[in-house]
Structure formats: structure tokens, C-alpha cells
Amino acid sequence: MSKLFESININESISLKNRIIMSPMCQYSSEDGFPNDWHFQHYISRAVGNVSAIIQEATAVVAEGRISYGDLGIWNDEHIEAYQKLTSEIKKYNCVPGIQLAHAGRKASTEKPWLGHNQIKSDEKNGWKTVSSSNLPFNESDEVPLELSVSEIDNIVKEWGKATERAIKAGFEILEIHGAHGYLVHQFLSPLINNRTDEYGGSFENRIRFVLEIVEEMKKYITTQSLWIRLSASDWAENGWNLEETIELCKILKQNGVEVIDVSSGGGVSHQKIDVKKNYQVPFANEIKNQVKIITGAVGLIFEPKQAEKILNNSEADLIFLGRELLRDPYFVLRAAKELNADVKWLPQYE
Numbered sequence: 335m336s337k338l339f340e341s342i343n344i345n346e347s348i349s350l351k352n353r354i355i356m357s358p359m360c361q362y363s364s365e366d367g368f369p370n371d372w373h374f375q376h377y378i379s380r381a382v383g384n385v386s387a388i389i390q391e392a393t394a395v396v397a398e399g400r401i402s403y404g405d406l407g408i409w410n411d412e413h414i415e416a417y418q419k420l421t422s423e424i425k426k427y428n429c430v431p432g433i434q435l436a437h438a439g440r441k442a443s444t445e446k447p448w449l450g451h452n453q454i455k456s457d458e459k460n461g462w463k464t465v466s467s468s469n470l471p472f473n474e475s476d477e478v479p480l481e482l483s484v485s486e487i488d489n490i491v492k493e494w495g496k497a498t499e500r501a502i503k504a505g506f507e508i509l510e511i512h513g514a515h516g517y518l519v520h521q522f523l524s525p526l527i528n529n530r531t532d533e534y535g536g537s538f539e540n541r542i543r544f545v546l547e548i549v550e551e552m553k554k555y556i557t558t559q560s561l562w563i564r565l566s567a568s569d570w571a572e573n574g575w576n577l578e579e580t581i582e583l584c585k586i587l588k589q590n591g592v593e594v595i596d597v598s599s600g601g602g603v604s605h606q607k608i609d610v611k612k613n614y615q616v617p618f619a620n621e622i623k624n625q626v627k628i629i630t631g632a633v634g635l636i637f638e639p640k641q642a643e644k645i646l647n648n649s650e651a652d653l654i655f656l657g658r659e660l661l662r663d664p665y666f667v668l669r670a671a672k673e674l675n676a677d678v679k680w681l682p683q684y685e
């Protein structure tokens with residue numbers, strides 16, 4: 335029996351029919367944060383393709399938390415209805431709709447990747463002033479971000495809660511915090527980015543305070559839904575955020591109700607040195623799984639069914655998040671089922 339096609343219970347209400355999750359991937363194709371026909375076809379085709387859950391791309395909890403002006407958002411009650419159409423259609427294919435809630439912090443206000451991905455200055459069209467844990471820019475050429483005051487931090491935490499409430503009203507069943515890739519949560523975790531001297535900076539306990547406050551705020555709204563987090567397990571830079579700290583944080587997150595760790599890495603600092611190769615982030619997921627005893631997901635350069643199957647058979651992770659391979663082939667899961675002899679059927683229209 336193929337492990338990739340074994341179901342898994344995440345909590346009492348949520349069960350996944352297989353282990354393949356659509357990894358969050360920004361489409362930079364929205365206006366004012368609203369999903370449109372592009373998002374509908376993009377997500378529904380993967381649900382038809384049989385992934386067990388979709389984590390919708392980074393969706394901003396406040397407008398200035400978008401990476402670019404084309405990002406999705408959920409900072410307004412008016413967004414709710416647009417997402418309801420998506421989640422109800424996703425559920426028709428026995429796929430669990432998830433959303434990644436995000437704030438880009440100092441990496442916000444950029445151009446769309448295919449138009450250059452450069453930072454748009456705050457006084458230019460489609461740009462705005464960025465914020466961060468401290469006043470260090472990501473690139474030397476970027477504008478210096480505003481260091482958030484304690485009351486501004488408190489406000490973002492509250493907005494994260496309101497975004498959670500809206501996401502639940504919109505029908506999302508998995509709520510994933512974007513804590514990775516150098517965005518705002520990571521900007522607090524990493525000692526290379528966070529140089530604050532107040533209760534949000536310095537010691538490990540202080541640097542993790544922001545994310546723990548977000549978790550507490552989200553839990554005020556969560557009932558049957560599942561709370562996940564994506565973390566960068568390493569900054570891949572000297573004296574940066576590392577696997578040891580990630581494991582300590584995951585132990586606390588587990589006690590605080592987080593049910594899945596989606597294990598990524600990097601993105602925090604521009605001088606990172608990553609040896610990018612097949613499975614390169616899997617050892618992080620493996621270590622977190624073993625030491626924290628929590629459901630973990632592996633992601634990054636996984637693109638073949640047997641490769642994914644082996645990661646699960648070796649107990650290195652419980653879930654496989656697929657990114658670019660699912661962009662190339664929305665029916666990857668059905669192809670994998672054939673290759674691994676799993677009894678998964680195409681929809682009758684396609685049989």
C-alpha cells in the first residue's frame with residue numbers, strides 16, 4: 335500500500351485523503367486583495383487533480399502586509415464572499431481548503447516578479463512604506479523599514495485575529511501562519527533581522543513573543559479548524575535563526591495548539607548561502623518530527639512520486655507539500671497514483 339495515498343487525521347474534524355498538499359504560491363494576480371477567475375481556475379484545477387488540501391497563497395492580513403499590489407488579502411469583510419465561492423468549490427472534490435495568513439513586513443511593496451520584483455519606493459505608484467521588527471532593510475538599496483512600536487505590533491496581532499475570523503467565515507478549514515521566508519514573523523524570530531532591545535527582541539523568549547501572540551489571538555476564533563505554521567528552519571547564515579531554535583519554538587507551538595509544522599528554510603537575509611538540491615529541506619522536517627513529535631510537512635524540490643513516497647516511508651515527514659511540480663502538472667496526484675499502484679480514480683468525465 336502506498337504511503338502517499340494513506341489518509342491522515344489532523345484533528346477530530348479534519349482528515350486528509352492523501353499526503354499531497356498544494357504548497358502556497360503567490361499568483362500576484364489580484365486587485366485590492368480579491369480573488370478572481372484566475373485564482374478560481376488555478377485552485378479548482380488542483381482540487382480536481384486530487385490533492386488532499388490546498389494552502390492558498392500568502393494572503394495579507396492588512397493591505398500593507400502584501401508582498402506586491404497583486405497579492406491576495408483578507409483585511410476587509412468584503413473579501414469574505416469572494417473566498418466563499420472558492421472554498422465551497424474546493425470542498426466538492428473532497429479537498430480541504432486552507433489559507434496562508436501573511437504579513438510581508440520589510441519585504442513588502444515590490445513589483446510583480448515578471449515585472450522585475452524590485453522594491454517599489456513608498457512615494458511611487460503601487461508602493462507603500464514598509465514596516466519590520468527593526469529598521470534594517472533586506473537589500474541595501476531598499477528603503478529603511480519603520481520599526482514597529484509596541485502598540486503597532488499589538489494592532490497587527492489583532493488584525494491577524496480578525497483575518498482569521500474572516501477566513502473561517504469564508505470556509506477555510508486550515509489556517510496557516512506564514513512564519514517563514516523572511517516575512518514579518520520571521521523578521522521577529524531571526525537575530526540577524528531583529529535588533530530590538532524591548533520585550534520583542536534579544537533573547538529567544540522575546541523574539542518568539544510576536545508569533546505566540548498571533549497564535550493566541552487566532553485561537554480566539556478557531557473551533558474545528560486546524561492551525562498550521564510554515565517556518566524557515568534555518569537562515570542559512572552565521573549567527574542566524576537555526577534548527578535548534580526552530581525545534582524549541584515548535585515544542586511551544588505544539589503545546590499552544592499548532593497541529594502541523596510546514597518546514598521550509600531561508601529567505602531572511604540576502605547573504606544566505608543555500609546548497610539547493612533535491613530534498614534539501616527534508617532533514618529539517620525529519621529532525622522536527624523526531625524531536626517535537628508533531629505532524630510535519632516536507633517541501634522543496636520534491637517532484638517525483640517515488641521520491642515523495644520514500645520520504646514518507648523513511649518517516650522523515652508526514653505530509654508532502656508540492657509547489658512548482660503542481661504548477662507544471664495539476665494532475666500530478668493522479669499520475670503518482672498510477673505509478674504507485676494506488677486505487678485512485680479520475681473523475682468520471684475524464685475516465
Ligand code: FNR
Binds near residue numbers: 656
Ligand atoms: C512560492 N512559495 C511560497 N511560499 C509560501 O510560503 N507562500 C507563498 O505565497 C509562496 N509563493 C510562491 C510563489 C511561487 C510562484 C513559487 C514557485 C513559490 C514557495 C513554495 O510554496 C515552495 O515552498 C517552494 O516553491 C519549494 O517547493 P517546490 O516548488 O520545489 O515544490
